[in-house]
Amino acid sequence: MKQLNRQQIISIVSQLDLISPIENGFIQYSRGQVVIPPVGELLLDKGEVHIKYGYVKADDYYVIKIASGFYKNPEIGLSSSNGLMLLFNQQTGELVCNLMDEGYLTDIRTAIAGAICAKYLAPKKITAIGIIGTGIQARLQAIYLKTVTRCRHIVVWGRNKVKLDEYQCYMQEQGFSVMISNSIEELAQHANLIISTTPATSPILKAEYLKPGTHITAVGSDTAEKQELAVDILAMADLVVADSFHQCQQRGEIFHALTNNKISKGDITELGNIIAKGQGRMDDNQVTIADLTGLAIQDIKIAEAVYFSSNEKDE
Amino acid sequence: MKQLNRQQIISIVSQLDLISPIENGFIQYSRGQVVIPPVGELLLDKGEVHIKYGYVKADDYYVIKIASGFYKNPEIGLSSSNGLMLLFNQQTGELVCNLMDEGYLTDIRTAIAGAICAKYLAPKKITAIGIIGTGIQARLQAIYLKTVTRCRHIVVWGRNKVKLDEYQCYMQEQGFSVMISNSIEELAQHANLIISTTPATSPILKAEYLKPGTHITAVGSDTAEKQELAVDILAMADLVVADSFHQCQQRGEIFHALTNNKISKGDITELGNIIAKGQGRMDDNQVTIADLTGLAIQDIKIAEAVYFSSNEKDE
Numbered sequence: 001m002k003q004l005n006r007q008q009i010i011s012i013v014s015q016l017d018l019i020s021p022i023e024n025g026f027i028q029y030s031r032g033q034v035v036i037p038p039v040g041e042l043l044l045d046k047g048e049v050h051i052k053y054g055y056v057k058a059d060d061y062y063v064i065k066i067a068s069g070f071y072k073n074p075e076i077g078l079s080s081s082n083g084l085m086l087l088f089n090q091q092t093g094e095l096v097c098n099l100m101d102e103g104y105l106t107d108i109r110t111a112i113a114g115a116i117c118a119k120y121l122a123p124k125k126i127t128a129i130g131i132i133g134t135g136i137q138a139r140l141q142a143i144y145l146k147t148v149t150r151c152r153h154i155v156v157w158g159r160n161k162v163k164l165d166e167y168q169c170y171m172q173e174q175g176f177s178v179m180i181s182n183s184i185e186e187l188a189q190h191a192n193l194i195i196s197t198t199p200a201t202s203p204i205l206k207a208e209y210l211k212p213g214t215h216i217t218a219v220g221s222d223t224a225e226k227q228e229l230a231v232d233i234l235a236m237a238d239l240v241v242a243d244s245f246h247q248c249q250q251r252g253e254i255f256h257a258l259t260n261n262k263i264s265k266g267d268i269t270e271l272g273n274i275i276a277k278g279q280g281r282m283d284d285n286q287v288t289i290a291d292l293t294g295l296a297i298q299d300i301k302i303a304e305a306v307y308f309s310s311n312e313k314d315e
Numbered sequence: 316m317k318q319l320n321r322q323q324i325i326s327i328v329s330q331l332d333l334i335s336p337i338e339n340g341f342i343q344y345s346r347g348q349v350v351i352p353p354v355g356e357l358l359l360d361k362g363e364v365h366i367k368y369g370y371v372k373a374d375d376y377y378v379i380k381i382a383s384g385f386y387k388n389p390e391i392g393l394s395s396s397n398g399l400m401l402l403f404n405q406q407t408g409e410l411v412c413n414l415m416d417e418g419y420l421t422d423i424r425t426a427i428a429g430a431i432c433a434k435y436l437a438p439k440k441i442t443a444i445g446i447i448g449t450g451i452q453a454r455l456q457a458i459y460l461k462t463v464t465r466c467r468h469i470v471v472w473g474r475n476k477v478k479l480d481e482y483q484c485y486m487q488e489q490g491f492s493v494m495i496s497n498s499i500e501e502l503a504q505h506a507n508l509i510i511s512t513t514p515a516t517s518p519i520l521k522a523e524y525l526k527p528g529t530h531i532t533a534v535g536s537d538t539a540e541k542q543e544l545a546v547d548i549l550a551m552a553d554l555v556v557a558d559s560f561h562q563c564q565q566r567g568e569i570f571h572a573l574t575n576n577k578i579s580k581g582d583i584t585e586l587g588n589i590i591a592k593g594q595g596r597m598d599d600n601q602v603t604i605a606d607l608t609g610l611a612i613q614d615i616k617i618a619e620a621v622y623f624s625s626n627e628k629d630e
Contacts, residue, residue: 001415040355042368042377047408051366051379053357062357064366064381066401068408082408084401086381093362093383093397098413100316 002097004310009101012309018112018302019119019147023275025301026116028056029244030272036296046070047080052296061087061096061307063300067106079103081136085303097307105306109298111140113243114195114217117271117290119148120280121241122193122215126151129176130191132184132205132228134158134167137197137219143174145193154178155190185209196220196228207232212285221252222293229253229289235262238286244295245270252293317412319625324416327624333427333617334434334462338590340616341431343371344559345587351611361385364398367611376402376411376622380614382421394418396451400618412622420621424613426455428558429510429532432586432605434463435595436556437508437530441466444491445506447499447520447543449473449482452512452534458489460508469493470505500524511535511543522547527600536567537608544568544604550577553601559610560585567608 004012028034033056040051047070055062067083074080081103087096099105114137126149131138134156142154154176158164168178181187188194188209194216196205205216207230220228234240234257242248245268249255257263271290274280281288319327343349348371355366362385370377382398389395396418402411414420429452441464446453449471457469469491473479483493496502503509503524509531511520520531522545535543549555549572557563560583564570572578586605589595596603 035357035359037355037357040352040366040368042350042352042370042379044350044370044377044405046406049368049377049379049403049408051355051368053355053364053366055357055359062359062364064357064364066379068403070406070408073407076407078407078409082410084410086399088364088383090359091361091385092388092391092393093364093385094393095397095399095415100410 001095002307002310003100004097004306005100006102006104008310009099009104009306012306012313013108016305016309018108018305019116021301021305022109022112022298023116025056025297026243026272027276028272029295029297030270030276033057034297046072052299054296054300055090056297056300059304060090061304062090063087063296063303065106065296065299065303067103081106085299087303087307099303099306105302106299107136107140109302110137110219110292110294111144113292113298114141114219115144115148116275117217117241117292118145118193118215120274121239121288121290122149123213123281123284126193128153128155128191130187130194131156131197132187132194133197133220134160134163135197138167139170141195141197141219142171142176149193151193152176155181155187157181157184157187188214198228199226200228201225202227203230204228205233206230207236210287212287215281215288215290217290217292218253219292224251224255227253227256231257231260231262234289236287237289238282239280239288240268241271241274241280241288241290242268243271243292247293247295248291253289253291316410317622317625318415319412319621320415321417321419323625324414324419324621327621327628328423331620331624333423333620334431336616336620337424337427337613338431340371340612341558341587342591343587344610344612345585345591348372349612361387367614369611369615370405371612371615374619375405376619377405378402378615378618380421380611380618382418396421400614402618402622414618414621420617421614422451422455424617425452425534425607425609426459428607428613429456429534430459430463431590432532432556432607433460433508433530435589436554436603436605437464438528438596438599441508443468443470443506445502445509446471446512447502447509448512448535449475449478450512453482454485456510456512456534457486457491464508466508467491470496470502472496472499472502503529513543514541515543516540517542518545519543520548521545522551525602527602530596530603530605532605532607533568534607539566539570542568542571546572546575546577549604551602552604553597554595554603555583556586556589556595556603556605557583558586558607562608562610563606568604568606
């Protein structure tokens with residue numbers, strides 16, 4: 001059994017193309033080649049734990065991910081996110097690799113999914129990347145967009161002035177120019193690729209803010225309670241993409257738009273099908289939406305990719 | 316993070332009183348002091364994986380157990396059982412201990428539950444221990460009964476002559492005299508403490524075989540398909556005990572007796588309540604049944620006990 005700690009995993013990930021394996025995972029998912037049981041959930045006084053697991057039938061492994069969020073941890077100097085991924089042999093059940101990533105790979109695979117959405121759905125010419133929020137996904141989403149766009153201009157909006165300044169400083173070090181906007185409306189006037197990364201529980205991005213040709217990737221909402229986009233945005237969109245048709249009927253932005261009869265199930269396209277076709281956006285005036293709720297297939301693919309790469313290093 | 320391998324765990328377990336913590340766990344379970352979500356299940360071509368998890372509200376940890384059964388493993392020299400238990404901090408979500416037991420602790424906690432049942436339900440004078448089956452539980456159940464009875468006489472029944480001989484040999488080395496019986500009927504004539512440990516899917520122990528004063532612990536049936544006891548046994552029993560009132564309505568011997576209207580829910584007593592009262596059997600002529608389907612609370616308690624003991628050793 002191999003064991004990789006967070007530092008080793010960070011080092012491996014920095015040298016890895018993760019877009020290809022995760023794209024492949026989304027395709028396999030949409031083709032029904034993946035087994036993913038319902039997510040396990042454990043609720044505690046100070047946090048919550050999710051267990052996501054499954055396997056690609058044609059692969060050699062199954063993966064069980066344990067990811068936790070303990071929201072008071074930062075008060076005592078700990079990260080709120082934690083967890084690990086376990087890779088087992090599909091033929092024997094033997095534990096092959098313990099990836100003690102402490103939540104790192106979940107952050108990365110989420111950012112990779114955002115980059116994949118932008119690859120197929122963002123307009124050809126990106127005027128600015130609009131980032132709503134200042135947390136870890138606000139950073140990683142922009143950093144991984146580097147692999148799919150040359151645009152290095154960010155317009156950011158957040159509620160907290162100190163965090164905005166920190167964000168600006170950090171992202172400038174990453175090679176971006178960063179403009180802090182006074183409102184989400186202003187952000188949407190500058191940016192035609194918008195990534196929303198907040199845990200908002202009522203819509204903060206309105207339909208009337210948007211310019212034609214904008215693509216929005218909604219990353220923040222992964223439960224039935226959370227919502228960042230006004231349902232009118234999904235109603236007006238030319239293309240509404242779900243990471244999982246099944247999961248997006250139960251949580252996230254699409255769930256709200258369906259519940260409010262703003263869109264119908266027939267309006268939804270699954271990300272894996274967009275990737276398989278190699279084309280999402282049809283012209284520069286379309287408004288497109290991608291709703292990412294987070295799938296175990298992303299965990300499976302990133303765990304396998306890191307494990308394979310660690311073996312190559314050993315050789 | 317501490318890591319314990321199978322050999323270290325075996326060494327710790329050999330020196331540990333596990334009856335007390337697991338008894339305490341059953342009491343806490345029956346008092347509603349435990350959070351246990353539904354079991355996660357992953358089905359593969361050659362095996363199945365179960366994820367059992369939860370925590371005692373008053374304890375410091377939560378435990379996630381991954382246990383697998385890959386039934387063709389013995390053909391390639393591997394154990395069919397495998398898995399690990401992970402102990403996390405309830406306050407922060409940090410991984411505290413990785414118990415890489417490869418399924419060992421599941422076997423042990425199952426045997427301990429059997430010993431606890433015998434402690435409260437077996438007749439005062441045990442004429443012989445009847446063991447149905449020759450597998451790992453057929454061995455461990457008898458070995459752990461040593462802690463609650465002085466009887467060292469086993470009557471065993473199994474389908475396979477070679478395995479019966481191996482069983483006899485192995486258990487003689489463990490300090491038992493072992494008689495191989497020709498039928499389950501013959502076994503039931505000698506033994507008044509019977510442990511059934513097979514994966515039978517239709518009843519093999521019949522009501523007419525039983526002597527007054529017999530206690531039966533049914534260990535084998537942990538799904539809705541499996542069944543070792545004729546439902547008439549539960550109908551005639553003076554006391555029917557379930558490890559979990561909830562779980563036994565969905566699987567195991569009690570499930571079959573309920574489904575066939577041989578007993579009603581009011582006839583069932585939960586093991587934790589028997590332990591809390593300190594008394595099960597009322598006289599030497601009662602027929603008593605304990606149906607063990609296996610609970611996450613047993614995993615939680617054994618993982619905690621092993622972890623605590625490993626810390627004492629470190630000091």
